[in-house]
Amino acid sequence: MANFKENSTNQFNKRLVTTKCPVTFIVNKMGNRWKPLVIRELFSGTKRYGELKKAIPAVTEKMLIQTLKELEADGIINRKAMPVVPPHVEYSLTVSGKDLEPVINEMVKWSLKYNTH
Amino acid sequence: MANFKENSTNQFNKRLVTTKCPVTFIVNKMGNRWKPLVIRELFSGTKRYGELKKAIPAVTEKMLIQTLKELEADGIINRKAMPVVPPHVEYSLTVSGKDLEPVINEMVKWSLKYNTH
């Protein structure tokens, strides 16, 4: 019965790298599967939940909500819920979210140059 | 017994996002836990395997090798093995690897601005 201590090491390393490496820091904020697509949608302005869902058909509701919650918790998007029924919720980029544009532009430039599909 | 087809969906979505989203494309190439650290070391010039290991103490040999293999397979680094004993292997950035510098600079800029540890 091997005495595994992987859990602590894994979490320790994750935290270590996230706090010490700025690249990993930003990747954690916007590098998951659906985050870039959501951010991209919001670059063109405020969107409702249903609009985001329609714009990104492959994402499940669970993953979309989860993605939105994380982006909100990280201060990248704003969530504005209208107290009406049926519900009406609007998502938009915060200042730091809009500030991702030059970063993403550089990333896209590199990808277009080196992705020879 | 639920008829799970997650595997195919997961892989399908991964492929979909990687091919359609340039941000995900580049994140897949250099966004794993240890890749940015290795790339950063190589920005300052060619390094031996042992030097990389010493410069990044937290990484295990397995993960370092795996990281180097992937970076090599993706054309981001070069591996030059000298046929001597004990072995002498040198790693360096390729053109596309060096081309990551402006991208990484933008990423670092954003992180330093918004990481209020």
Add this chain to the structure above:
DNA sequence: ACAAGTACTTACCTAAAAGTATGTATCATG
């Protein structure tokens, strides 16, 4: 009474990423 519409929520599950522990090849040197 019940369906429609919108934005979620939750319990459960799988595959992929990361980590552990240990072993390998080769030659020079003491």
Add this chain to the structure above:
DNA sequence: CATGATACATACTTTTAGGTAAGTACTTGT
């Protein structure tokens, strides 16, 4: 003949990101 030095390799294990399936809340319209 065993040890050191260097750069890996491999079998196994855990954590986590992502996915499935199904349900909830609230009100208006029929």
